[in-house]
Amino acid sequence: MTTAPAIELKGISKAFGPVQANKDISIRVMPGTIHGIIGENGAGKSTLMSILYGFYKADKGEVFISGKKANITDSQAAIAAGIGMVFQHFKLVENFTVLENIILGAEDGRWLKPSIAKARRTLVELAADYGLNVKPDALIQDIGVGMQQRVEILKALYRQADILILDEPTGVLTPSEADQLFRILDRLRSEGKTIILITHKLREIMEITDTVSVMRRGEMTATVKTSETTPAELAELMVGRKVLLRVDKSPAKLGDVVLDVKGLRVRDEKGVERLKGIDLQVRAGEVLGIAGVAGNGQSELLEILGGYADGTGSITVNGQPLDLTGKLSDGQSRRARGIAHVPEDRQREGLIMDFTAWENAAFGYHHDPAYRSGVLMNNAAIREDTEGKMERFDVRPPDPKLAAKNFSGGNQQKIVLAREIERNPDLLLIGQPTRGVDIGAIEFIHQQIIALRDQGKAVLLVSVELEEIIALSDRIAVMFDGHIMGERLPSETDEKELGLLMAGITDTDTPHSVEEVQANLAHAGEGAK
Amino acid sequence: MEVMPKWAEVILVPLISLLLAAILSALVILAIGEDPIAAVKMMVTGALGSTYGWGYTLYYATNFMFTGLAVSVAFHARMFNIGGEGQAALGGLGVALACLYIPWPHWSLALVGAAVAGGLFGAAWAAIPAWLQARRGSHIVITTIMFNFIAASLLNYVLVNLLRPKGSQDPASARFVDTVNLPTLHDMLAPIGINFSKSGPANVSLLIAIAACVFVWFLIWRTRLGYEIRSFGNSESAARYAGIRPFKIIMVSMMISGALAGMMAINNVMGEAERLVMNSVEGAGFIGIAVALMGRSHPFGVFIAAILFGFLYQGGAELALWTSIPRELIVVIQALVILFTGALDNMVRMPLERIFLSLRNRKEG
Numbered sequence: 059m060t061t062a063p064a065i066e067l068k069g070i071s072k073a074f075g076p077v078q079a080n081k082d083i084s085i086r087v088m089p090g091t092i093h094g095i096i097g098e099n100g101a102g103k104s105t106l107m108s109i110l111y112g113f114y115k116a117d118k119g120e121v122f123i124s125g126k127k128a129n130i131t132d133s134q135a136a137i138a139a140g141i142g143m144v145f146q147h148f149k150l151v152e153n154f155t156v157l158e159n160i161i162l163g164a165e166d167g168r169w170l171k172p173s174i175a176k177a178r179r180t181l182v183e184l185a186a187d188y189g190l191n192v193k194p195d196a197l198i199q200d201i202g203v204g205m206q207q208r209v210e211i212l213k214a215l216y217r218q219a220d221i222l223i224l225d226e227p228t229g230v231l232t233p234s235e236a237d238q239l240f241r242i243l244d245r246l247r248s249e250g251k252t253i254i255l256i257t258h259k260l261r262e263i264m265e266i267t268d269t270v271s272v273m274r275r276g277e278m279t280a281t282v283k284t285s286e287t288t289p290a291e292l293a294e295l296m297v298g299r300k301v302l303l304r305v306d307k308s309p310a311k312l313g314d315v316v317l318d319v320k321g322l323r324v325r326d327e328k329g330v331e332r333l334k335g336i337d338l339q340v341r342a343g344e345v346l347g348i349a350g351v352a353g354n355g356q357s358e359l360l361e362i363l364g365g366y367a368d369g370t371g372s373i374t375v376n377g378q379p380l381d382l383t384g385k386l387s388d389g390q391s392r393r394a395r396g397i398a399h400v401p402e403d404r405q406r407e408g409l410i411m412d413f414t415a416w417e418n419a420a421f422g423y424h425h426d427p428a429y430r431s432g433v434l435m436n437n438a439a440i441r442e443d444t445e446g447k448m449e450r451f452d453v454r455p456p457d458p459k460l461a462a463k464n465f466s467g468g469n470q471q472k473i474v475l476a477r478e479i480e481r482n483p484d485l486l487l488i489g490q491p492t493r494g495v496d497i498g499a500i501e502f503i504h505q506q507i508i509a510l511r512d513q514g515k516a517v518l519l520v521s522v523e524l525e526e527i528i529a530l531s532d533r534i535a536v537m538f539d540g541h542i543m544g545e546r547l548p549s550e551t552d553e554k555e556l557g558l559l560m561a562g563i564t565d566t567d568t569p570h571s572v573e574e575v576q577a578n579l580a581h582a583g584e585g586a587k
Numbered sequence: 588m589e590v591m592p593k594w595a596e597v598i599l600v601p602l603i604s605l606l607l608a609a610i611l612s613a614l615v616i617l618a619i620g621e622d623p624i625a626a627v628k629m630m631v632t633g634a635l636g637s638t639y640g641w642g643y644t645l646y647y648a649t650n651f652m653f654t655g656l657a658v659s660v661a662f663h664a665r666m667f668n669i670g671g672e673g674q675a676a677l678g679g680l681g682v683a684l685a686c687l688y689i690p691w692p693h694w695s696l697a698l699v700g701a702a703v704a705g706g707l708f709g710a711a712w713a714a715i716p717a718w719l720q721a722r723r724g725s726h727i728v729i730t731t732i733m734f735n736f737i738a739a740s741l742l743n744y745v746l747v748n749l750l751r752p753k754g755s756q757d758p759a760s761a762r763f764v765d766t767v768n769l770p771t772l773h774d775m776l777a778p779i780g781i782n783f784s785k786s787g788p789a790n791v792s793l794l795i796a797i798a799a800c801v802f803v804w805f806l807i808w809r810t811r812l813g814y815e816i817r818s819f820g821n822s823e824s825a826a827r828y829a830g831i832r833p834f835k836i837i838m839v840s841m842m843i844s845g846a847l848a849g850m851m852a853i854n855n856v857m858g859e860a861e862r863l864v865m866n867s868v869e870g871a872g873f874i875g876i877a878v879a880l881m882g883r884s885h886p887f888g889v890f891i892a893a894i895l896f897g898f899l900y901q902g903g904a905e906l907a908l909w910t911s912i913p914r915e916l917i918v919v920i921q922a923l924v925i926l927f928t929g930a931l932d933n934m935v936r937m938p939l940e941r942i943f944l945s946l947r948n949r950k951e952g
Contacts, residue, residue: 364828365830366827366828366830388830388832389827389828389829389830389831390829390830391830392830393830399828401828403824406822406824406825407822407824407825407827407828408825408828409825410817410818410821410822410825411821411822412821413817413818413821417814421818421825421829422828422829422830424811424814424815424829425811430811433810433811433812434809434810434811435809435810435811435814437809
């Protein structure tokens with residue numbers, strides 16, 4: 059007789075409006091194992107776990123716990139079913155003690171004292187069983203992040219969880235803390251607990267899991283035994299290897315260097331260095347594609363080029379240096395220098411969702427003499443101009459008075475693209491040009507990018523879609539942990555090689571041992587989000 | 588697609604909210620054993636039934652237009668300026684200084700001078716919390732409300748120790764000279780044959796307030812600065828991308844806001860009291876928040892809401908004067924109107940949206 063899986067998901071689907079976050083997902087996780095779920099940001103991992111924990115209701119599909127069909131309507135039901143969740147962002151009360159946090163919501167009766175006494179006893183047992191040592195009376199705000207995470211795990215165990223879900227647990231940990239966490243997870247596994255580990259880091263999957271499922275764009279693309287796979291294969295599965303989107307393009311006619319970046323360093327608000335000395339060049343008439351797993355510094359590169367991050371090093375455009383800090387390091391100055399920018403997140407940056415299409419079509423260029431008359435905006439001129447743009451870029455519906463939020467993702471992107479491309483820039487920065495864009499619009503957007511390149515403009519393309527990078531770029535630079543790992547020509551590389559570079563492995567010709575890959579990726583843990 | 592047609596959004600929602608507030612107010616009046624219909628009659632005749640009543644209603648409305656516009660302008664930049672009270676108080680000081688120490692040859696010049704002085708004082712008072720927000724991240728709601736207290740204490744000090752004429756026991760400035768007295772509606776309407784009550788305090792400032800409404804509309808929806816203010820207010824991240832400097836927008840929008848609040852003083856200080864007294868603002872700064880909420884931060888909405896609140900103020904005063912309904916109840920009624928038009932907006936909006944949605948679905952299906 060075979061044992062029933064601890065958790066079984068059958069055909070789970072969930073859509074948010076037009077976005078299919080989970081599409082027909084099925085998983086079986088056997089008791090006493092660690093199952094990894096890996097995928098890029100937005101692949102649908104968190105949605106799936108939120109369904110399992112009762113935050114969302116699946117549109118379709120069933121959940122079985124230990125072979126019995128479970129109806130998880132809220133987190134209380136999930137806890138009752140023996141599921142415990144450790145969130146990426148901890149849900150702890152900062153000025154409560156460890157014990158108080160553990161019993162919060164699980165108090166027995168009206169008086170706290172017996173609950174606390176009971177929790178204290180249980181905590182001693184748990185510490186002995188799983189090696190989870192914490193100071194019960196310490197305040198949460200006084201203990202480190204790794205300890206706080208233990209408290210979260212203890213909270214779940216205190217509620218008698220047999221199944222633990224950890225969402226990106228190492229995102230906030232230092233490498234040594236992460237190693238400690240893995241020792242604890244190993245111990246929990248040997249005591250018969252079932253663990254689901256959600257992550258986008260290959261190292262963690264290889265190090266600790268028994269089986270791994272790969273998610274991509276809401277679908278489960280593969281489930282394999284960890285011992286029978288390699289990081290390179292997982293990377294491939296993660297970024298996908300579908301048919302390349304064909305883009306008709308002639309060989310690039312290279313002109314002068316437009317963008318020249320040397321020794322560029324950028325720190326984020328927390329002081330963490332996100333760009334660690336970048337050198338790159340983009341010539342007129344070429345598309346330079348920046349490949350990489352999200353969060354390895356690509357966003358910061360676009361931000362400083364677009365004028366809204368500060369940094370050190372040098373950037374020149376057409377031979378003239380750009381300011382990297384201070385007043386002249388802003389979007390207005392960059393636009394004046396012939397840099398146009400289609401940002402990665404059109405809803406947060408590229409557009410103002412409550413503004414009409416015509417108001418958005420002037421956004422960033424509202425000081426342009428054609429759009430103003432004195433201190434006033436020349437609304438009539440902008441509207442007329444927008445009508446033309448909407449027609450040329452086939453924005454549907456072609457109504458300049460409609461608010462941006464009422465257009466589909468693809469049409470929103472076309473509004474941004476029309477605004478930036480029709481400025482006739484020397485350099486176009488473009489981030490995730492087709493994220494959340496329907497297939498029909500993707501083709502159009504790709505054609506526009508190539509058309510701009512064929513007019514002799516420089517294009518810097520950032521995308522997490524490898525296919526897109528390969529299809530559009532004349533040269534590919536791979537970013538990892540704030541560094542450029544190397545440059546390749548699309549004709550002389552493949553997704554496998556790029557995937558290894560994206561994992562920080564430069565020596566792609568010789569075979570690599572798991573240990574070597576792990577050691578390399580351990581370093582990435584410090585830089586990635 | 589918008590769920591509701593624009594007319595429903597602009598007219599129906601506030602109207603139903605008002606109706607609900609009125610019904611609840613009527614119930615409260617019933618509960619204390621008074622006749623709500625008689626009370627409504629009293630309020631309407633008291634506030635709108637005579638030119639005397641109109642004189643007061645429009646006087647209050649003028650105050651509320653200024654403070655309502657002040658809140659609206661800041662709100663377009665997502666700044667919640669609770670400091671209208673203090674900014675208007677400082678504006679009063681500016682107006683008083685301009686009227687006391689500059690020998691104006693004619694009231695019209697004095698009005699311009701006083702408006703500028705009041706605006707500058709109000710803007711300066713708003714600039715401090717704005718700077719603290721923009722540079723230090725101190726929350727504007729907290730700082731502006733604290734600055735109301737500071738303003739009150741400052742005015743107290745200035746009136747008692749500096750502006751009080753020698754020998755006077757009254758903590759108020761000297762009376763302004765007659766040349767700076769503003770024409771009331773009586774003075775203005777008499778030449779065209781309309782006999783407006785002499786004793787109503789509404790004055791030429793009303794026209795300035797209406798002009799301010801037009802100015803704000805122009806500023807927000809027609810100028811590049813207004814476009815930048817709205818961009819920043821809607822999405823700070825997008826504004827950053829576009830190269831719109833947060834510091835500039837926070838400072839400028841708050842200073843315009845403070846200036847509008849400060850300019851209120853041409854109405855209450857220069858037009859009505861004709862001297863600076865303690866607590867001259869009388870809560871108009873706070874009513875401005877309700878007016879802006881009800882008027883959806885649109886100058887036309889502010890204009891209408893200001894008149895409504897002017898009516899409530901004057902009608903309420905009449906009610907307290909002539910019936911046994913206590914003055915506190917008037918505050919209750921005003922609070923109900925604020926609650927329903929401002930805070931409970933979604934309570935009316937959501938069912939309405941559902942109705943319109945099902946109507947449309949039926950039409951399409």
